Amino acid sequence: MQKVLLIEADVSAGEDLLTAAAELGVEAHVATHEDVFRSYRPELKERISGTVFTDFADPETALDDLERFCRETGIDGIVACWEFLSPLATRLADRLGLPGHRPERAEACRNKRLMAEVFDAHGVPAPRTVVAQDPGELARRVAESGLGYPLVVKPAENAASIGVSVVHSAAELPGAARLAQAQTHKSSHGLALDITLLAQEHVDGDEFSVESVISGGTIHHLAITEKFTTRGTSRAELGHTVPAETTPAVSAALYEAATAAIRALGLRNGVAHTEAKVGSTGACKIIEVGARPPGDHIMRLVREALGIDEARAFLQTVLGRRPDVAPLRDTAAAIRFLTAPEAGVLRWTSALPGGEHVVATSMSKMPGDEVGSPHDNMGRIGQIVLRGATASEVNKVAAETMDAITVEMVTQW
Ligand SMILES: Nc1ncnc2c1ncn2[C@@H]1O[C@H](COP(=O)(O)OP(=O)(O)O)[C@@H](O)[C@H]1O
């Protein structure tokens, strides 16, 4: 029986990957921290054949620990589940001689400063970017660069829109820089984050991601996902639809740009989640690439809509097998997140609806719970997965469904 090592399985794709491993008859082992493992959900724990505990906050020791475990256990494939550890997964696969990505570019798949350099060097269409270590330097670099406003300010390493803001004038730069540098460590594993500041040209337009499997250097684009985000100064994701409702020209531009980005980053065996924006002229710019499964249950949407099991294809690829990437149907699926109108305490929500289009619903907050701000992805209180014959049908049903839900917060006098 072949064996894979999942590097931090407590992510939204974790269950899909463990299910795919069981279906493929592959033993799934997991690398995590002992303290994090204690809070793994039982549904995850019961599908795991073995664990290796390490401290990812010390990456070199972690790499040694995992290499030893893989050699002793006879691991055949390394699976990067969590974006923050995708460089470690790439370096581990390289050390073990297993299918993976180019190790020299491993850090650039996670660190936005390095990613911008790689994109620039390889002519990948991406927003113009300047970097700085502190707010003062950022103001100088922006002024020297001639970049106009609005700009996007973000930290080199984070995720889920944390620390990302749109800045409309020089006066707003210091506040945006402080926000971008507020989080220095990533919770649960205590990873030190690079808080170098990036200021980027603001790319107007609609937002998409391209979901891809790369096998032996061959890129298979599975689907384009349309993203629905908040429109104010922050960019929180409100939902996704697979496949996106695009014209053939926009799809072609997205695939072409994603291909260029994936090649530039040296991705050879695994999956990629490429985020991009397309402006009114049809020009496409890459926002970032994650060398890991998409979050927010997008793999589930791909499976519902097209019948492609991306988790299965990922495992096949890292095991050196040919991935199953052919679509089995041509329908659409969507996820929408319920958020509160502002941060506070949740008083009440109307029941989440059912019906022929509803695949699944879940609430993550209960009345009386503290709820985060709707300005980043921490403010979610529930989610709905829907299906339809086409993207336009599922988007319409999703909009009607969300409009019909009422969220009330506790008001304070
Ligand atoms: N240069 C940009 N132009 C326009 N929007 C951007 C830009 N950079 C980021 N965004 C918006 O902010 C979101 C989060 O930024 P991103 O760079 O993807 O960081 P994260 O790692 O937090 O996902 C993006 O999905 C997009 O909506």
Ligand SMILES: [Mg+2]
């Ligand atoms: Mg992103």
